[in-house]
Amino acid sequence: MIQLRFRSIPIITILFFVMLAVNLNAQGLKVVSPESVGLSSERLSRIDKVMQEAIDQKKNAGIVVLVARHGSIAYHKAFGFADIESGTKMETDKIFRLASMTKPVTSVALLTLYEEGKFQLSDPLEKYIPAFKDVKVLAGFDNNGAMILEAPKRKITIHDVFRHTAGFGNAGGDSPVGKLYREAGVEMNKVNSLKEFVEKLATVPLFYHPGERWLYSASHEVQAYLVEYFSGMPFDKYLQTRITRPLGMKDTVFGVPKELFSRFTTSYRLGKEGLQVVDKPGNSSSNVFDRIPSGGGGLSSTSTDYFLFDQMLLNGGKLGNVRILGKKTVELMRSNNLPPAVKRIASIYGDTAYGLGVYVLIDPAQDENLGSSGNFGWGGASGVYSIIDPKEDLVALFFTQLMGDFTMPPRFQTLVYQSLID
Numbered sequence: 001m002i003q004l005r006f007r008s009i010p011i012i013t014i015l016f017f018v019m020l021a022v023n024l025n026a027q028g029l030k031v032v033s034p035e036s037v038g039l040s041s042e043r044l045s046r047i048d049k050v051m052q053e054a055i056d057q058k059k060n061a062g063i064v065v066l067v068a069r070h071g072s073i074a075y076h077k078a079f080g081f082a083d084i085e086s087g088t089k090m091e092t093d094k095i096f097r098l099a100s101m102t103k104p105v106t107s108v109a110l111l112t113l114y115e116e117g118k119f120q121l122s123d124p125l126e127k128y129i130p131a132f133k134d135v136k137v138l139a140g141f142d143n144n145g146a147m148i149l150e151a152p153k154r155k156i157t158i159h160d161v162f163r164h165t166a167g168f169g170n171a172g173g174d175s176p177v178g179k180l181y182r183e184a185g186v187e188m189n190k191v192n193s194l195k196e197f198v199e200k201l202a203t204v205p206l207f208y209h210p211g212e213r214w215l216y217s218a219s220h221e222v223q224a225y226l227v228e229y230f231s232g233m234p235f236d237k238y239l240q241t242r243i244t245r246p247l248g249m250k251d252t253v254f255g256v257p258k259e260l261f262s263r264f265t266t267s268y269r270l271g272k273e274g275l276q277v278v279d280k281p282g283n284s285s286s287n288v289f290d291r292i293p294s295g296g297g298g299l300s301s302t303s304t305d306y307f308l309f310d311q312m313l314l315n316g317g318k319l320g321n322v323r324i325l326g327k328k329t330v331e332l333m334r335s336n337n338l339p340p341a342v343k344r345i346a347s348i349y350g351d352t353a354y355g356l357g358v359y360v361l362i363d364p365a366q367d368e369n370l371g372s373s374g375n376f377g378w379g380g381a382s383g384v385y386s387i388i389d390p391k392e393d394l395v396a397l398f399f400t401q402l403m404g405d406f407t408m409p410p411r412f413q414t415l416v417y418q419s420l421i422d
Contacts (some may be wrong), residue, residue, distance in 0.1 A: 036072075037268025061224055092304070114329070162223065164219050167209065183202050186204060188298075240292075333358065382401065384399050
């Protein structure tokens, strides 16, 4: 039986796994054949076709895909270019800007301090950041365009800050919300510290009463500051000490450090004239994060590094001999934490609920895609996406450098799940 199965696998596939194992074993990562973990090589090859078509049709510059099951990597490939203009090929160890996929890492950091008894989720935010004591809620505008403010029905809690139900917004877009944030200077490139960011945030009224809505927001910058408050350490140093270094995430950094320029991808946007450069390593908007470690979007990383983080969560907070979180904490993190007034979230991740820094899939049928109830993860506007599936014991990562395009992740999810055969 073993001989027949071996002979049925094309020689090019065998060579691929040999080369992959050589590259990843140096990092202590186990590489296996897909069939040994219940995946189909033939079905996984459908990912190759779809990804290569996106490159050939110039709808994407470069892509890295990783699929792991039962703790072992079964598929890890690169497609296209890290930089089209120079002809630099994409490789599996290239570094990508994570953007909002930084957020789960930030939440895990704050949860490590929760486990130390530093705070309770039900604690009022003002207990630790007094600037929020007198915050008001924006109830509308009068005939002269002046803001109508009212007192919040209840205090903002740390739980609200974890789950985007605090009433915060962000500085993006053309909405009145974004305008008020920009006028108040609530932007990472206009502050010198997380503390300054949070204090400016407290000067802007809330856009709804705490707990009554879910709105993607600046909450993770507040989380990052709370990490500094409770730990007494700079946020970036805390992440390095408690998460990235213990997990062996050697290529996970804030911003775009000069010494790593050669390994960074160039970011693109798909416009009417095709792929257009929007961010290069030497002239990057992410350089601000070299100076201020953003909890909402400041990290850069590789697919293998982020796999280590995801696998730790899939394992209930542990990777090898390293434990980052307790089992029950991870269970709470990946549970539906939305308050009763909020049924689902409006996001690119389909019909989902929200945990503590991650989406949570409730019903694959309502999501209109393959998956499992209880999937969790997150992504980023830079073109990265993460799936963690406890039921199937699976991690899947989609890394690209196409800004603002969210059409590929759902297709990637379908392709990953159709490859499961056992």
